[in-house]
Amino acid sequence: MSETIVIAEIVKGAVHPTTSELITAANALGSQPTVIVPCADASVADGAAQFSGSAKVIAAKSDVFSNYDAAGWAAALDAVAPAGVLITSASPQSKDLAARLAARRGISVVQDVVKIEGGNLTSPIYSGKAMQTVSLTGDAVVSVRPNVFDSSGSGGSGDVSVVDTTGNVATAVQEFMARASTRLDVAEANIIVSGGRGMGSPANFSHLEAIADTIGAAVGASRAAVDTWDEIPHSMQVGQTGKTVNPNLYIAVGISGAIQHLAGMRSSKYIVAINKDADAPIFQHADYGIVATWEEALPVLQSSLASMMS
Numbered sequence: 371m372s373e374t375i376v377i378a379e380i381v382k383g384a385v386h387p388t389t390s391e392l393i394t395a396a397n398a399l400g401s402q403p404t405v406i407v408p409c410a411d412a413s414v415a416d417g418a419a420q421f422s423g424s425a426k427v428i429a430a431k432s433d434v435f436s437n438y439d440a441a442g443w444a445a446a447l448d449a450v451a452p453a454g455v456l457i458t459s460a461s462p463q464s465k466d467l468a469a470r471l472a473a474r475r476g477i478s479v480v481q482d483v484v485k486i487e488g489g490n491l492t493s494p495i496y497s498g499k500a501m502q503t504v505s506l507t508g509d510a511v512v513s514v515r516p517n518v519f520d521s522s523g524s525g526g527s528g529d530v531s532v533v534d535t536t537g538n539v540a541t542a543v544q545e546f547m548a549r550a551s552t553r554l555d556v557a558e559a560n561i562i563v564s565g566g567r568g569m570g571s572p573a574n575f576s577h578l579e580a581i582a583d584t585i586g587a588a589v590g591a592s593r594a595a596v597d598t599w600d601e602i603p604h605s606m607q608v609g610q611t612g613k614t615v616n617p618n619l620y621i622a623v624g625i626s627g628a629i630q631h632l633a634g635m636r637s638s639k640y641i642v643a644i645n646k647d648a649d650a651p652i653f654q655h656a657d658y659g660i661v662a663t664w665e666e667a668l669p670v671l672q673s674s675l676a677s678m679m680s
Contacts, residue, residue, distance in 0.1 A: 372509050373454030374403040377447060377471075378418050379464060380435070383410075385417030388459050393423040393522040395514045396457050398486040399506070404428060404654075406451055407530075408435040408443060412545065415530045423522035432535040438463055444470035449648035450533050453509055460513040472511040479511045480504060484518045529553075533659040535648055543670050546658035547678075550640050553657075554618045561619040564590035564608055564635075568624020568645060569664055572601035577668045578623065584675050590615070590635075592625045609634035623664050627652025644668075 374396040379386040385407060396403035402425035407415035415429035430450040434442040448471060456471055458464040460482045472479035485492035489506040493515075506512075532549070534542040563578045575589065582589045590613075591606040608615055610630040620638035625631060627643070627650055635641070636655055643656035646663045653659040660667055 373452060374399050374401050375451050375454050375456050376403045376405045376424070377451070377456060377458045377464070377467070378405055378407040378415075379459040379461065380408055380414075384414060386459075387521070388461075388516045389418055390421040390423075390521040390523070391516065391519040392457050392459060392514055393421055394519040395483070395486055395512075396455075397423055397522070398519070399455060399489070401425075403457065404452070406430050406447065408432075408447060410436045410536075412530065412532045412534070415532075419528055419530050420524050420526050421522050422524065422526045424526065424528065427528055427530045429530050429532045430535070431532055433537075440466050440470055443467055444474055446535065447471060448474045449535070450653070452651075452654050455506065455509060456511045458511070458513045460515045465513050468511045468513045475509070475511075477509045477511060479513075480506075481513045483512055483514050486519075529657065531657050531659070533648070533653045533656075533661065535661040537662070539660065539662050539666050539670050540674075542658075542660045542662070543667065543674050546642050546660070547674060549658060550619055550642070553640050560617045561585055561587035561621070562590050562608070562615055562617045562635075562638075563587050563621045563623065564592065564625060565595060565623050565664075566592040566625030566631075567594040567598055568626070569595065570624075572599040574664070575602065577664070577672070581621075581668065581672050581675060584672065584679055587619075587621075588617075592622075592628075592631050594626075594628070622652055622656070623668065625652055626650045627655060 376392045378389045404426045405418045405424045406428045412429040419427045458468045483491045483493045492503045495502045590608040591602050596607045610633040614634045618639045621642045623644045641656045643652040643659040644667045648661045
């Protein structure tokens with residue numbers, strides 16, 4: 371079965387309890403889902419983290435989520451959500467969103483589902499005069515009727531990952547440093563700042579080195595960077611064919627997140643990703659992601675860290 375992704379139901383800027391029913395529906399498909407929370411403030415996602423039954427909660431942070439706009443929401447969520455079966459509520463707004471997400475991805479949509487047995491989905495047709503059952507064989511978008519599935523219950527305690535697409539880099543940097551400081555013991559912190567081919571040229575690694583010098587970190591690189599530029603030595607490579615690292619804080623800049631690179635750093639305690647591509651796989655594994663170019667993000671990060679260390 372494909373990965374399942376629940377799009378949290380948002381009502382008046384907060385996670386609606388119906389979201390816990392969506393988690394139950396996702397579990398009926400055979401796997402614990404990733405819950406994506408559309409929000410303008412990442413703290414909203416804490417409302418989804420309290421529900422049990424999910425594998426991970428991602429706060430998709432963007433200004434577009436301040437007010438509902440069907441096209442804007444669909445585009446933003448399409449960029450953040452991984453491939454798989456997307457599950458939404460069957461509220462009027464979310465049914466609209468489900469249809470638009472399915473159209474963007476070129477996959478089927480099944481609306482108003484009231485029963486899930488294995489890969490079989492049952493929903494009413496002809497104004498409820500009959501029921502149809504369809505078999506789910508691949509990726510799709512599914513809207514689930516409220517008050518049909520049981521709540522998944524409370525008691526969840528997972529950490530919330532953030533993918534920040536607001537474009538407000540200064541605020542994003544401040545937020546990820548605040549979040550990291552609550553997770554890490556500064557006295558024992560070890561940090562790696564790694565660059566990928568998205569850095570543009572080996573000369574731009576000097577910006578990573580400046581940050582590393584400020585906070586006493588090491589500089590790493592992806593295989594793509596090592597293979598592309600002779601100036602980046604293999605000794606810097608983090609990944610399956612390079613070094614396996616386990617720092618408290620790993621900052622990946624311009625790295626897409628190929629599985630070979632993830633194999634070398636995914637056990638890091640706190641992962642921050644900076645990439646201009648919201649679709650980059652690295653965001654699915656990061657504790658905090660900033661959608662921005664390195665030119666936008668690194669000067670702000672350098673300034674903020676310098677102020678902290680002074």
